[in-house]
Amino acid sequence: MAKSQWKIDPAHSSVDFSIKHMVISRVKGTFHTFDAVIEADPEDLTTAHIEFTVDVASVDTRNEDRDNHLRGADFFDAENHPKMTFKATRIVKKSEGEYEVTGDLTIRGVTRPETFLVTYEGQGKDPWGGIRAGFSANGTINRSDYGLKWNAALETGGVLVGDQVQVSLEIEAVKQG
Template sequence: MANTKWMVDVAHSSLDFSVKHMMISKTKGTFHDFEATIEADPDDLTTANIEFIVDVASVDTRNEGRDNHLRSADFFDVEQHPKMTFKATNIERTSDDEYDVTGDLTICGITNSEMFSVTSEGQGKDPWGNEVAGFSGEGKINRGVYGLTYNAVLETGGVVVGDEIKISIEIEVQKAA
């Protein structure tokens, strides 16, 4: 099958993250507003064109004060860098339904190559006859390489915010008309 254009069903998709807090727990969050351009054969993603654009101001950790701090110049600086982007540059199949997707991730104007493990969750038709497919992805990034270095030292040792950010993506797409 040739590459087909797919639209993200945002009601059935999520872009989530977690980070260590005070060296003892994890804080989780999500980005509510994102879009993607996906041109792919869901049976073989190795030739896919994948791009994500994330509205960084849509960050939500269920704490308004923390979310506003994340939007500030201490972290994402959404006034200067309102978007985070990812563009796949290489996709390798690692098993029947699993892939390593490498691409350019840009946060706060800084671009680095990152790899995400992606699983094709299957495809079919929804109750209205539309062709749909689902994908899950996971990866880890170091926030410091994107200039996200804000932190505070704890009296007991360690820091308030961990360096490693775990990213989890759940995407449902519908074949474009």
Template sequence: MAKTKWNLDVTHSGVDFSVKHMMFATVKGGFQSFNAEIEADPTDLTTADIAFSVDLASVDTRNEDRDNHLRSADFFDVENNPTMTFKSNTIEKTDENEYNVTGDLTLHGVTKQETFAVTFEGTGIDPWGNEKAGFGAEGKIKRSDYGLTWNAPLEAGGVLVGDQIKISLQIQAAKEA
């Protein structure tokens, strides 16, 4: 298959995250608004060009007060830093349909190199004749690396919000006609 452009199918895709809360529980959330630019041969991602952006104001943790706090200057500061972006630099095949995608992640005005484990899930034709491809991606970042350091100490020791953020993407894309 040749390298071609793939358009993100946002209704069949998701960007989710999880973080430790109070040192022992996990809080999950996601983003409702995001976009991707993908140019690839899905059967060999080593030559792909991948760019991803997330509208940070679209954060959804199923708790309005927490979402508003995440949008504030304590965390994302969406007024000054409305998006998180990722642009791939190198892609290494690690196994059949498995890749390490390394690139520049920009969050809160800071850009750092991060690596995500990406799985090519396959392709198929939908009922309307469109070719679709599926991908999954997993990664971890330290929020403190991006200046996201707000926290609250706990009476028993430790802190309210963990530093490590797990990120998970489920992507369905349509081959551009």
């Protein structure tokens, strides 16, 4: 199959994360607004062109005070850095439908290489005559690498917010044209 343009179906896709809280539990969150430029043959992602953009102000952890703190200067600084971006630079097939996708992740004006494990979940025809493909992506990034360093020491030891952020994407894309 040749490379085609694909558009994310936001109603059937998600960008989620989780992070340690107080060393004893995890807080989960999501971003509601995101988009991508995808040019790919879903059955062979090694030649794909992928650029992903997330509106950081769309963060939602189900706690308004925490979300406002995340949007502020201590974390994402959404006013000055409204977008988080990822541009794939290298895609390696690990096994059938499994890939390591490395690219430049930019958060808060800092760009670093990161690698995510991507699974091609398959494709099929939808009830409206379109072709859809599904992908899952998972990885871990260190938030302090991107200047998101705010924290508070706990009386019992440790810190309020962990450094390692687990990132999880579920993407359903519609073939264009």
